[in-house]
Amino acid sequence: MRQIFEDELNELHVRFSEMGMMVNEAIYKSVRSFIDHDKNLAREVIDNDRQVNKREVDLEKRSFEMIALQQPVTSDLRMIVTVMKASSDLERMGDHAVSIAKSTIRVKGNRRVPAIEKDIAEMSDSVKKMVEEVLDAYVKEDEKRAIKIANEDSGINEYSDRIYKACIAEMQHDPSTVVGSMDYLFVASYLERIGDYVTNICEWIVYLKTGDIIELNSNVDETM
């Protein structure tokens, strides 16, 4: 019985990590498509989101069945609850990648501001790093690292502040850039929200190890 449970738990971890990698790729590709004005790549992100959603349903079903059939307690139960909760966060992160991809398709060749695009690209690199780190911290059940990763979210918010200020300056200087600057702001806000979801997953990793629910970063100081 225990061996079956261990095998199922292991499979659950693997499938969760795979979902994380799918989402990470979607985020990366969506920002690439936005910066490069690559509508085909944007469409690919939108199409692939179905796989991410399917995986969430799959994880949910497996988790539920494991609880119902194996009736785990304490840390085993906590492990499954964590997957149940964190897979919802991953799914929402995938939705935001789709939002970025949809922005790409909407954009109609507005005037581009290289300095802002550079910040968006760097912001997205930081988000990508956070996503990769949180998946690793999850696999290693490393709650100390999870707390550290959540702290990195303030770096994401700094990018957001900078992009916000640059866009405001652009719009004040030349009203014809208002629509284009708003596109930049949208993409930055989606990335910021993805960072918030990474912070949620960090909280679940702490929960996994300690059983305590803590708020690592309140999402409330964000710009958008």
Next chain:
Amino acid sequence: MRQIFEDELNELHVRFSEMGMMVNEAIYKSVRSFIDHDKNLAREVIDNDRQVNKREVDLEKRSFEMIALQQPVTSDLRMIVTVMKASSDLERMGDHAVSIAKSTIRVKGNRRVPAIEKDIAEMSDSVKKMVEEVLDAYVKEDEKRAIKIANEDSGINEYSDRIYKACIAEMQHDPSTVVGSMDYLFVASYLERIGDYVTNICEWIVYLKTGDIIELNSNVDETM
């Protein structure tokens, strides 16, 4: 044993509904504070958020203990899983009310646009209605109504679009309104996100009744 479980489950429902009402009040007060430039009310919302967070932790602990000690299966288990998931959504909704309250405190008497403020007030009334309805649908486990409520989210997105367009027009017309218009956009985006979380809770209500995880509204067509 069954009676103890029923009593605990009932207590869980009551405490979840109470949390929902706390969050609903926070949203309402935060928008009131923004429209009325009432910084005291905004501070009240920020202070009270601690109670919302505490309640989430309380619900989490109760749910976990009920699963571990009573080992529920099928619909009983699903009921508890729903509380576990939906309480996270309520907590995030509370965070966004805090974000609106913080916007209120930041605002420095920018020029006001009554037409946009009217739309924000109406948008917040619609969100409030959605929150109240979803709590009622939860109590009644009414998945058909949950699907209907999720559809109302498109109405929220319409407000968002309208506020977006009005703000863009303001900014293009008079660059000195850029910062003030952005404040309006922020508040609208927080309200929109609260609507997204209501949709999540609608999805959990469907799950509660059917065991199926469905995506009622992909969050991906939103403006911000």
